[in-house]
Amino acid sequence: MQPSPLISVVLPVYNGADYLRPTIDAILSQTQGDFELLVINDGSSDGSETIIRSYPDSRIRYFHHPNKGFAYTLNRGIGEARGKYIARIDADDICLPQRFEKQAAWLEERPGTDLVGCFITFIDEKGEVKGDWPEDRAHYTNAQIREALPFKNCIAHPGVMVRTEVFRSFPYLDSQKPVEDYDMWLRLAGAGLVMEKVPEMLLLYRVHGASMTLSIIKKKNVFFRHYHCKRRYLAGRLSKGRLNMFDIRVFAGMCKDLLTAIGKNIKQKL
CATH class of the missing domain: 3.90.550.10 (Spore Coat Polysaccharide Biosynthesis Protein SpsA; Chain A)
Incomplete structure (x- = not known):
């Protein structure tokens, strides 16, 4: 061996x-x-x-x-x-x-x-x-x-x-x-x-052109992806009863992503 x-x-x-x-x-x-x-x-x-x-x-x-x-x-x-x-x-x-x-x-x-x-x-x-x-x-x-x-x-x-x-x-x-x-x-x-x-x-x-990084960058609203990523992460932490101060900051980041994503959508429609 x-x-x-x-x-x-x-x-x-x-x-x-x-x-x-x-x-x-x-x-x-x-x-x-x-x-x-x-x-x-x-x-x-x-x-x-x-x-x-x-x-x-x-x-x-x-x-x-x-x-x-x-x-x-x-x-x-x-x-x-x-x-x-x-x-x-x-x-x-x-x-x-x-x-x-x-x-x-x-x-x-x-x-x-x-x-x-x-x-x-x-x-x-x-x-x-x-x-x-x-x-x-x-x-x-x-x-x-x-x-x-x-x-x-x-x-x-x-x-x-x-x-x-x-x-x-x-x-x-x-x-x-x-x-x-x-x-x-x-x-x-x-x-x-x-x-x-x-x-x-x-x-x-x-x-x-074929890279995953560029494909994500080209998405109209990457903030929605980050919002959902953090939402799923926090749901997993909550299900295990392991929330801590880092997770509270992730929650704040999730809220910021959601607001930014909504703002971008509104701006694109105007």
Whole structure:
């Protein structure tokens, strides 16, 4: 039996052929090489499988299933992981070479930290830099992240590394699509877990016509999505009798989202 790697990289793929090869190349070129790469093909109908199978690297473990959605695919990858830590990445983003090394060292040196993210920079289809995410750069300590989360997401999903037992205790919820990540951060923060970031840019986050991020941005009223995300989160907390001060702030953020969403709708109709 092979020894367990330090890191399990969970890479879900759904029709990602256009950008998949640079993503995998960047992962395999990491300075921290003690990892397994779990590529989970969620029923792709393009050339994704051909690209995945073209790599002979023994660190790659390939899984595929009929299309079942993002949450199911992530949870399957988490269930298959053998590493101490799980690193997330999407099929169109690019890790800088030292990402895994720096994030794993952060968790090794800070046993009380449950999740560590990093700063990101946006790139387009051609790989050209398009700017940074202000909320990302402004919130990187646990205190700053907890302060922001009830009102806005400030953690880039494909840039996190998490202790494996944490992800297994908090599976992704299909009921929260397409904001499964925001719901995850709320649940982790509500449970008192510590989330921080390596305050360095370690991920190039691609935004393009087919990306989930851009599809959400283009929605006429994303505030309704955040309102419903927080409403479902709070309903789950209430059903377990676990409401705390963080949840009260989430309730305030939910009310703000609803008012903003209604205001946007009225403005669009005028």
